[in-house]
Structure formats: C-alpha cells, structure tokens
Amino acid sequence: MDELNAEPAEPSLDAGALPPARSTNDGDFPAVAMTGSPVDIAQAKSLRLRLVAETAYLDERQRYVVDLLERDLAYLTLVVETADGRPVRGAIPQFSVTGSSRMVPMTEHPTTDDSGWLDFGVVGGKMGSDRVDVTVADQKIEVLLNVISLKAMGFAKLDEIEGGLRWETLMQARLRFEGEKVSADFPAEIAMKHGKTVKLIGFMMPLEAEENQKHFLLTSNPPSCFFHIPGGPAGAVEVFADTGVKASWDPIVLEGRFETVQGGQLGVIYRLRQARVMSK
Structure with a gap:
C-alpha cells in the first residue's frame, strides 16, 4: 500500500494541510515509521493524521483522491500519531460522507490499535465526486472519491x-x-x-x-x-x-x-x- 503523508519538510499533516505534491504511483513512499511505545489517546497531544491507501493520487489542486468504480470497495487505513511519531492507540475517529458513497467498517470496534492504525473501507456510490472527512480530536483529513461508472471504464x-x-x-x-x-x-x-x-x-x-x-x-x-x-x-x-x-x-x-x-x-x-x- 502507498502512504500519503506530509512532505519531509513539513512537520505534520494538520487540519487543512495537504499530502505530498506527488502521485502515489511513484513507488518510493516509505513505510509508515513510528518511534517509541504507543500513547493512549487521552494522554496524546499535537496529533498528526496520515492515510495509507492502495490506490491514490494528488490532483492538479493537490487534493488527495481515490478512484473507484460504482459499488466497488476502496480500502484505506487511518494512522494517528503524535508530533514526534509515537503511535496513538484508542483513538475513535468520526467519519462523515458527502455524496452517495458510504462507509464500511472493518472491525467491530473502530479504534486505532497499538500501531495507531485503523482500517476502513468506502463503497462507491453513483458516478461523480464524493468526499470523506475523517476527524480525530481537532485534526481532520479529507479524502475525495472519484466514482467512475462501469460504462465509462468499458x-x-x-x-x-x-x-x-x-x-x-x-x-x-x-x-x-x-x-x-x-x-x-x-x-x-x-x-x-x-x-x-x-x-x-x-x-x-x-x-x-x-x-x-x-x-x-x-x-x-x-x-x-x-x-x-x-x-x-x-x-x-x-x-x-x-x-x-x-x-x-x-x-x-x-x-x-x-x-x-x-x-x-x-x-x-x-x-x-x-x-x-x-x-x-
């Protein structure tokens, strides 16, 4: 899977910040690297959100986009960490979807694990552009869904x-x-x-x-x-x-x-x- 996060020059991916200005097809994204033992969400400060996606890219406006077919399932992973890179466990993100696509939980209890990871899925709705907002505490990251019809793909x-x-x-x-x-x-x-x-x-x-x-x-x-x-x-x-x-x-x-x-x-x-x- 490819990782979408802040560029090395940026200290964190804060609310409203953008992923790196390059496509995930570059193939040179490093694995998610965290240091130290996990921190409980109650003790965590200065949160940073990242996303790991199988297929994603940045459009001309530097927005994080995932392409998927109508009724198809896109797999994504939310990564929550502190500003110094320690994984945050027990975070319960809030998801909101704008458009006809819908969320699919991958676990019975949607909280980040000891690695700060939480898997989730999105099923494409009708052809068009939808948006998923993921919020943890005062941090938010946005995912745009480019939903494509079967006919358009041949x-x-x-x-x-x-x-x-x-x-x-x-x-x-x-x-x-x-x-x-x-x-x-x-x-x-x-x-x-x-x-x-x-x-x-x-x-x-x-x-x-x-x-x-x-x-x-x-x-x-x-x-x-x-x-x-x-x-x-x-x-x-x-x-x-x-x-x-x-x-x-x-x-x-x-x-x-x-x-x-x-x-x-x-x-x-x-x-x-x-x-x-x-x-x-």
Whole structure:
C-alpha cells in the first residue's frame, strides 16, 4: 500500500494541510515509521493524521483522491500519531460522507490499535465526486472519491433482470465483525429471501483452476484483484453449482437457492446453492 503523508519538510499533516505534491504511483513512499511505545489517546497531544491507501493520487489542486468504480470497495487505513511519531492507540475517529458513497467498517470496534492504525473501507456510490472527512480530536483529513461508472471504464453494465435480486439492495446489509468472523443485519427484503430460489446477475470471480467453475464468487463489479472482493462482503455471493459454469468476463445470470450467512469465516454473507445459468 502507498502512504500519503506530509512532505519531509513539513512537520505534520494538520487540519487543512495537504499530502505530498506527488502521485502515489511513484513507488518510493516509505513505510509508515513510528518511534517509541504507543500513547493512549487521552494522554496524546499535537496529533498528526496520515492515510495509507492502495490506490491514490494528488490532483492538479493537490487534493488527495481515490478512484473507484460504482459499488466497488476502496480500502484505506487511518494512522494517528503524535508530533514526534509515537503511535496513538484508542483513538475513535468520526467519519462523515458527502455524496452517495458510504462507509464500511472493518472491525467491530473502530479504534486505532497499538500501531495507531485503523482500517476502513468506502463503497462507491453513483458516478461523480464524493468526499470523506475523517476527524480525530481537532485534526481532520479529507479524502475525495472519484466514482467512475462501469460504462465509462468499458465494462458491461449489469442490466436489471425481472424478479432478480438487486446489488443495491444486497449491499445495504450492515456488517458486524467478530474477530475473524463476519455477520450482518440484512434488509428485510433480503432476509425474506433466505432459502428461496432467486435470480441474480453479476461477474464471475473464479476460485478454481478449471475452465468450468463449480465454486466461485458472483460479484457486483468485475474482479480486479484476487486478494480483495469487489464491493466487499456485501458485494459478493459465494456460488456452488452442480454443473460447472464456464469462466467468463461477461456478466452472467444465475438462479439458485439463496442463503444469508451469519458468522462466516470466509468473508461472505451470501450464498447461492444448486446454481445454474439462466438467460436474461
């Protein structure tokens, strides 16, 4: 991951300050370096906020920007430290989102750990420019989200299918993290579909080294990284098919027995069993 912080000549990234005037694609960002033992937030003074992002850059106005597709999940990490570089633990940041994108917590208790780190995610809303403000005490850092449509990136759009589940509804589930397990509070419209036969359109994320897949993920967005699920846990359905489904980059329509999952350890909250390919 690339680090966004103050330039070496700047003592800190205070409220209203800017990240360094260079792209994170430069590849020469140092790892986050902190010194000394962690400091509890109650004893910390002169806080400094940093952000670590997988893909980020500075635009022509020197604003910190993250590009992401509609319904896709961007992973970020907030780093809280003192002015002399000691990690601050126990900080509880306040997040606010301007626009149609939304926050996704990555832990049950969103506080910084002994390293001063806190992971969080943002799911892209509708195409446009959104903003996330992260505040700790009197310090604030701003993240701009450049949300891009699938069509603008040359991907096929997922057409709605009659009687099918919609990703916009699936992704309204509120996640709960319990150690390595993930559970969710499901929208009523989704909870009532548990155990019933449903249709769903999405993109295949293969899990097997075979052309015909019997176990794969159906995702809200085209997969771009095998380490991360597009859209996060609520943006994917684990699929089991009795007959292998040919791997493809094109959207596919499946029908099968739908399940909501609580306490799963594989990062999924939805499953589709006895799945078969259907026409639109």
